[in-house]
Amino acid sequence: MGFDGLRSRRAGWVAAVLVVVATVTATDASAGDRFDSRLDAIAAHGVLTVCSTGDYKPFSYRDSGGNWSGVDVDMAGDLAKQLGVKLRFHQSTWAGIGTDVGAKCDVGMGGVSITLARARTAFFTQPYLRDGKTPITRCENVDKYQTLQQIDQPGVRVIVNPGGTNEQFDTANLHKAAIVRYPDNNTIFDALLAGRADLMITDATETRYQAGQHPGQLCAVHPDQPFTFAQKAYLTPRGDVVFQQWVDQWLNIALNDGTFQRFSASALG
Structure with a gap:
């Protein structure tokens, strides 16, 4: 075979390989567009599923009839609307x-605090609220529970909902006081009012809200100067940068165009 024939055959081989590569690449790209990100899967399925505890007013509450309400419930509705x-x-x-x-x-x-432990299993969006742990107690006891030293004393009962950052804070900081684990976060403030505990340490946002719901009965203790620094954000699946970035941009717009303020004004001020 002459040089021209060999060159022609090689050119044919190269062309065939390029066709195969192009076909595989196009197929992979098509599959990737459809399945690599949850953003596309949600659009294809037509449903956004949101996890929430349903026991944390004013962010998320599920009543006995299964109805959801709260600031982040409204935000979830807007997120679904923007996704169509x-x-x-x-x-x-x-x-x-x-x-x-x-x-x-x-x-x-639903009022999820950013923690490094949660960041191991999921991505966070940008924060939408600054917060921190602070006490709430019956109003006549406000002066008694200003500091952790005052709180962490024998005979003091601190009520807490198990499984979250409130329990983590109490376990790490209270060694003499009694930690009363109370499983129903929807009625925990009723238990506090009934005298089943002396105080609760929770997010400053929640203490303000609950004090507003029980004026003259429950009082937030220095909510503007909480014991800790914390921020709230939304969780998205770990590894899906495309979806996380889309949700993050949606939140950025909502924080700056009045959407979040419209949903949160009455509850958060």
Whole structure:
């Protein structure tokens, strides 16, 4: 075979290989566009599933009839609207919400605090609220529970909902006081009012809200100067940068165009 024939055959081989590569690449790209990101899967399925605990007013509450309400419930509705899909909720727990995202739902919402432990299993969006742990007690006891030293004394009962950052804070900082684990976060403040505990340490946002719901009965203790620094954000599945970035941009717009303020004004001020 002459040089021209060999060159022609090689050119044919190269062309054939390029066709195969192009076909595989196009197929992979098509599959990737459809399946690599939850953003596309949600659009294809037409449903956004949101994990929330449903026991944390004013962010997320599920009543006995299964109806959801709260600031982050409204935000979830706007997120679904912007995606052009229906909204569905999955009731999660504080201990499990970090791992439920991606396995049982698309997003975690409902006053979720940013922690390094949760960041191991899921991505966080940008923060939308600054917060921190501070006490709430019956109003006549405000002066008694200003500091951790005052709180961490024998005979003091600190009530807490198990599984979340409140319990983690109490376990790490209280060694003499009695930690009263109370499983129903929806009625925990009723238990505090009834005298089943002396105080609760929770997010400053929640102390302000609950004090507003029980004026003259429950009082937030220095909510503007909490014991800790914390921020709240939304959870998205770990590894899905495309979806995380989309949700993050949606949140950025909502924080700056009045959407978040419209939903949160009455509850958060």
